Amino acid sequence: MTDTRPKRGGREERLAKRAAKPVFDPCPPGQRGGAYRPLSEAELARIFDTALDLLARLGMGEVPERLSRDLLAAGATRGEGARICLPRTLVQEAIQGAAKQFTLHGRDPARSITVGGDRVFFGTGGAAVQTLDMDSGRYRPSTLVDLHDFTRLQDVLANVAWFTRCCVATDVPDNFDLDVNTVHALISHTTKPVATSFTLAEHVAPIVDMLDIAAGGPGQFSERPFVKAHISPVISPLRFGEDAVDVVYECIRHNIPMSCITAAQAGATAPATMAGFLAQSLAETLASLVMVHAIQPGFPMVFSNWPLVIDLRTGAFSGGGGETALLNAASAQLSNWLGLPSGVAASMTDAKAIDAQYGVEKGMTSLAAALAGGNLIYESSGMTAALLGVSFEGFVLDDEMHSMSYRTLRGIEVSDETLGFDAICGAVLGEGHFLGEAQTHAAMERDYFYPRLADRVEPRSWAEAGAADAWTRAKTRAREILDSHHPEYLSAEQQAAIRARFNILMP
Template identity: 40%
Template sequence: MRRGRRTRIDEDAEAAALTRPVIGPVAEGGRFRPLSDPEEASVHEAVLDLLENLGLSQAIPSMIEKVTAEGGRLTHDDRLLFPRELVLKTVENARRDLVLYGQQPGLELDLSGGRVHMSSGGASPNIVDLETGRYRESTARDLYDAARLVDALEHVQHFSRALVARDATDPLSLDVNTAYACLCGTAKHVSISASDPANVKTIADICYSIAGGEAAFRARPFLTIMVCHVVPPMRFAEEACQTLEAAILAGFPVQIISAGQAGATSPASIAGSLVQAVAETLAGLVFARLVDPAAAAIFAPKPLVADLRTGAMCGGGGEQAILMAAAAQMGRYYNLPTSSIAGITDAKIADVQHGYEKNLAVSLAAQAGSNLITQSCGMQASLLGVSLEAYVVDNDMLGGILRSVRGVEVSGKTLAADVIAEVCRGEGHYLGHPETLARMKADYVYPVVADRRSPTDWEEDGGLDMRTRARARARDILARHYPGHLAEETDRLLRDRYHLLLSRADIGRPA
């Protein structure tokens, strides 16, 4: 058989791009540990010391009341101190049974242990136009297109709001249209933020309507509220803390995020930046559990790195990759549901720089056991842009990374001594052996747009690079894949209640 000819595997992979896949085999990370056991303990002790003796400023009244009732103290300079006993009790009793639900069965994400899942993310103000290849301001339609593209990509299991709908006229319109575009665009679990604490109720009402009632949503919540509850270094963001409280009370899972920038808003040292991020995140977790002991809270220290020559954020270096892997390791140290940022390439297009920066960062975070890796696909230009063809490129990359995290299954069957003996005494090769055919489907991940053909076949087919092939694949998906999970009556109900920027035609439905 001539090497490189198209196979049924190629055709199946292409077909999978136009169907919503069931979440595949779960990868278990945690084998990669950039911190030694003594170093983990040192980070932990430094975190407890910071929270107990320095604390955080700008705490909101309800937080002060709750923390001081549990032994905390407000200093003369209005810093809220968190006693180590309270922090340790929080970690010990925090929920570890978090499941992020989709709008349909079969899309559940179990965030326990070292299970690894990939997500979009970014809240970028710009998109790389699929037709012109140039950056422009993003719209609600672009956000919807990104969501439905992710809906069709098998290795991206979660959709975190990737773009800002800059055609929204005010914060409430932004939040309403963000929630609608994401929830209409994909049945996978969605994460968004809220522009104002008062808007949490409106977002909740949208979710309750889609779920068929508040009780139904609370039983299987399909949307997470992301909250950057701090303004590093070691200060609470007052409105964000109010949002965190409102989201928990409304039944949302919450992602508690600290995102200081090493050398700017956190220490320049990798270890120092890590300590501050973990301390700030644990402070938010303490508050979340005091609001509701059963809060579905995700521990999300997401320390970033600055290029110290300019002070600008840079997401593509080795420093960012190892810092995020260490943050994921601390999540495993506490055994908390953990989210990380990885994949913030500084490249402006899906080129070689894009590939090596993303692969390094996402691989390390995944191998370290981060449960939910946001910004793992689509993001470019240090979070300033989203590329739709990059989603398709990155989907292939994520498939390979997730397969590597699954590792090597060693058992009497997989060691295959009997198969080796059978083949050696028989045909002398494994190509047609039943075990090969079984393993072909169970153990191997096949890319959709990466090219494995011979140079001759590739040249005869036009010699197209991966970015060009990915752009064609993205166009094909967007031309045909209009998710229909949002019920017709629900869509019309939401349109009666809210001013939606997406028309019925935009979502592939008659007026």
């Protein structure tokens, strides 16, 4: 009998095809989440009801005078002492009027993402003061050069959907120079949506001038903002921070979308009980939403309720563990239940090395947040040492991990084609296996993710190839990118204009 099946190519051709980017990406960013629901409908309602009670009866303390006037004009009331209470009707009005979906623009429109609904995106955050040095394998103070290098590195990582500065340049002592040089690094080396923090409100306007240069002229940035601000206007428990509130006003004035971040810590600045923690943290993030509503209703704000955990034995912040996974998943569920664009934090491992602890804590917390439907999952790339450290190797390992999470979210497509009744019959009555069949080849490209760093060879081949561990393979990959990828997304004229105006410290 003549074999009419198509001949398979040679081994080298197959290997080259597998190494190249697939024609169909089986696990792109933006998969749908929400299947994991740690809270029942009744539990969601009770937590929300308690949060409303806290805001209406206890209210917020240390409210800056300008914000106090705006809140009272919007319907808030004066409570005991100098506290401002937020009635249920005002909170519900803020939820109803909030921006439910909006675009985080990239300078390259193809890299923009839509926040809200049930789409999940991994991105970065953090303010690591230490960087895991690739040469020594030890931590050292983070520098401005590191920030430029991390920005270059993540520019090629498909699963970093937006980039927030992941480390603080500890070699830049002046706060204004730090804010300016941080944003300069972001816009020089990536066209993804980016995010930063502003130390003081008076830093916003001059940095917007720099962003206008990058955008093409005066007023252009505000027309299509490609930078969002990370701000923590609420200090747990239940009070405002004046400097951060001032930054909020300036960001709204310049049309900079915001992630208003609540970062309470269980057992320290919030209750140790998980239900109580979620109620307080939800109330605090709702207070940020009411603040934005009172200033400009419907202004784009990511509802960034980040439950953080401390080790109650020592008081040290703990970024990994089951409690972190559970609380951030519950936070995402609560935010989505309210119809608000959700932001949570995951992958904040306590591990210092790229080791088993690193993998367990990152994989568990990031997958839980994704399955629960967190729209933006912060801290999800490169962070180590409970957010004190950041790693180049970690960035490339986490990028691969996110592909696996996205593949999990994508789920299983059930159709006549994928059920394959005829293919099963043909294999059973024919050669007894599915190797080489057209359906198998189609599924191979469509349904399976093939990792670049994870090792799948048998032990002898692994040993003969040098017995490299994941840390070693990731280090090699990170160096390949840093040695070859030197993007410059500002023109010479734009760089000259920025350097003429600001103290840019990178040569």
